Amino acid sequence: MLFVVSSAMDLLPDDVLAQVMSLLSLPDLFQLRLACKRFASLAFHPDVWRHRHLKATTADAEALLYRALRLAPRLGSMQVRLPSSSASCRLLFTAPCAARTLWVNIYRGEGAKDAALLIRHQRGLGRLRNVDVLFEKDHRILSAERKPSKAHATLLFRTLASTSGLDSIAVGGLTENYVLSVSTPTPYRLRSTVPASLTRLFFYVNEALEDVFNFLLAAHAATLKEVDFRANSFLFWVPSPSAGQLLATMPNLTSLACPALHWMDALTVCKSLRRIHFFFGNDCWLNFSAARDSAAAAFFRDAHQLQAVHLAHIEGDIAVTLVAALAASGRSCVEWLCIDNGEERLSPQLMQDLLGALPSLPALRRLRVDLTRDPDNARTLLSANPTLHVETGSECLSKFKPV
Numbered sequence: 001m002l003f004v005v006s007s008a009m010d011l012l013p014d015d016v017l018a019q020v021m022s023l024l025s026l027p028d029l030f031q032l033r034l035a036c037k038r039f040a041s042l043a044f045h046p047d048v049w050r051h052r053h054l055k056a057t058t059a060d061a062e063a064l065l066y067r068a069l070r071l072a073p074r075l076g077s078m079q080v081r082l083p084s085s086s087a088s089c090r091l092l093f094t095a096p097c098a099a100r101t102l103w104v105n106i107y108r109g110e111g112a113k114d115a116a117l118l119i120r121h122q123r124g125l126g127r128l129r130n131v132d133v134l135f136e137k138d139h140r141i142l143s144a145e146r147k148p149s150k151a152h153a154t155l156l157f158r159t160l161a162s163t164s165g166l167d168s169i170a171v172g173g174l175t176e177n178y179v180l181s182v183s184t185p186t187p188y189r190l191r192s193t194v195p196a197s198l199t200r201l202f203f204y205v206n207e208a209l210e211d212v213f214n215f216l217l218a219a220h221a222a223t224l225k226e227v228d229f230r231a232n233s234f235l236f237w238v239p240s241p242s243a244g245q246l247l248a249t250m251p252n253l254t255s256l257a258c259p260a261l262h263w264m265d266a267l268t269v270c271k272s273l274r275r276i277h278f279f280f281g282n283d284c285w286l287n288f289s290a291a292r293d294s295a296a297a298a299f300f301r302d303a304h305q306l307q308a309v310h311l312a313h314i315e316g317d318i319a320v321t322l323v324a325a326l327a328a329s330g331r332s333c334v335e336w337l338c339i340d341n342g343e344e345r346l347s348p349q350l351m352q353d354l355l356g357a358l359p360s361l362p363a364l365r366r367l368r369v370d371l372t373r374d375p376d377n378a379r380t381l382l383s384a385n386p387t388l389h390v391e392t393g394s395e396c397l398s399k400f401k402p403v
Contacts, residue, residue: 017042048072052072055103062080066088080105081105102130105136150182169198174204182208227258260293262291275306293321297325304333309334332360332363365388
């Protein structure tokens with residue numbers, strides 16, 4: 001029987017066996033390669049590893065990753081937590097295993113230097129297309145130990161800025177309580193040596209990293225399609241209009257998620273935009289709030305091409321003003337509108353204003369309003385718009401795909 005199975009297996013080409021082996025768990029794969037010389041050889045086949053996603057977020061998973069790095073010529077993605085205390089972590093920076101996507105969680109300051117070295121190593125292997133960096137907020141670790149030094153943070157962000165050929169970059173976890181120091185000026189001289197390639201950018205912006213963010217926008221303006229940037233508070237700092245000027249001139253930008261800012265009206269000239277997700281909030285100066293709301297209204301009055309709009313954490317009166325601005329021309333292409341008013345109860349007057357604006361949105365087919373605690377207004381909205389798909393909860397428009 002063993003001879004028959006072996007003979008049948010011998011008839012199968014390597015690529016078929018490699019496809020089967022790609023479905024095995026890592027422990028099973030490691031065991032299988034001990035069965036015979038052919039399996040031992042096939043364990044190095046690229047198709048066995050091409051679509052594997054390995055996460056080294058626990059000690060056991062980290063040990064498996066390091067064993068895999070000794071065999072795998074490539075990976076679909078790799079997630080690591082830095083710095084690592086394992087003696088085998090040197091393999092991260094020396095193994096010839098090329099990953100397409102790299103997730104790096106930094107939980108101590110020195111992890112920023114290791115992250116930069118890992119990105120450089122993967123960049124040199126030639127397959128890296130996506131980099132996701134997350135600064136963890138582990139309160140069990142002293143603040144001074146969590147934050148990278150200025151030199152290490154600068155090394156990390158300059159490495160990101162100078163890495164060519166990427167499709168996406170994501171940087172998260174940086175709040176007003178986790179502000180990095182980065183040497184300036186940001187290397188704008190690199191712009192001519194980094195060909196535009198990014199299509200997606202997620203960035204947690206703060207004052208120290210504004211130059212880095214603007215550099216990425218400028219360097220990849222020709223290719224960016226989706227931009228999502230966040231900031232927790234504007235009590236002490238507000239992003240400058242330079243970001244808006246860069247976004248406005250992007251020829252392929254279709255999706256933008258960001259805080260509502262006082263320079264949003266500059267985006268009017270960006271006719272490729274199809275999806276907007278604005279975050280509102282009260283943690284800013286009063287004068288800034290007024291300028292922000294005025295700029296948002298000016299933008300919506302002229303952005304007829306938008307297909308999806310999400311207004312998040314917005315007060316009811318401002319929401320109605322912006323919906324009215326959106327409907328003012330009667331030529332709006334908005335198909336999907338989400339108003340997340342933080343469970344605030346809309347007044348009867350605001351509800352009437354909202355109902356009055358809806359007929360001037362001829363393309364609207366789906367409306368989502370957070371009225372879960374306001375059943376009376378929910379019924380009014382539903383009964384007044386029988387042909388419109390109305391939902392009374394709050395949800396991001398992440399599933400909407402602009403054409």
